[in-house]
Amino acid sequence: MIDQFLKWLASTALATNIRESLLLFPLLESAHVFSLALVVGTILVVDLRLLGLASAQRPFERVASDTFKWTWGAFALTAATGLLMFTTNAPVYYHNFYFRAKMMLLLAAGVNMLIFELSRRSVERIGKAVAIASLTLWLAVIFMGRMIGFTTTRAAEVKPPPTQNFDDFLK
């Protein structure tokens, strides 16, 4: 059942256009890397504050409110570009160990943030533990994300049209 759905997803016009385009997938992956850097970078700012290693003079609530709006915006872009890449080779990604591990770790990172949100009043007490868990989980997400590319074969190899030579771009 799920494999049929994934095969259908990969056969859609959207997935096929991305897969057969020379530049669309690299552009999506670049946007994915840019937005995930913003997600992890803004979370790092808050975690370093919780650990008392940066912005220690600034009230925590102020650091969090200035930063989290960027985190959520960047997360939306990361998820959108990730999903579009996923459609191009859905059956392969879905069965890939590193893709699954990354989704599990993303869930755990989300639960960690939820625990923190629900116990925001005791930030001094649990802040350090949440920050260390957060940094560990996000580093693991990045590692698993990187391993996806190494352990999956592209759905279709896209050759540049014979008239186009990449060296021309460098001239």
Ligand code: HEM
């Ligand atoms: C904030 C959350 C996320 C982070 C930190 C993240 C991180 C990464 C990283 C570091 C890579 C490797 C990029 C590269 O090597 O060029 C990657 C690739 C990938 N990500 Fe994400 N990702 C996130 C969310 C998602 C989501 C929600 C999906 C889709 C459901 C997704 C799907 C993918 C796919 C399919 C690839 C592999 C692309 C390839 O074949 O090279 N990601 N991700």
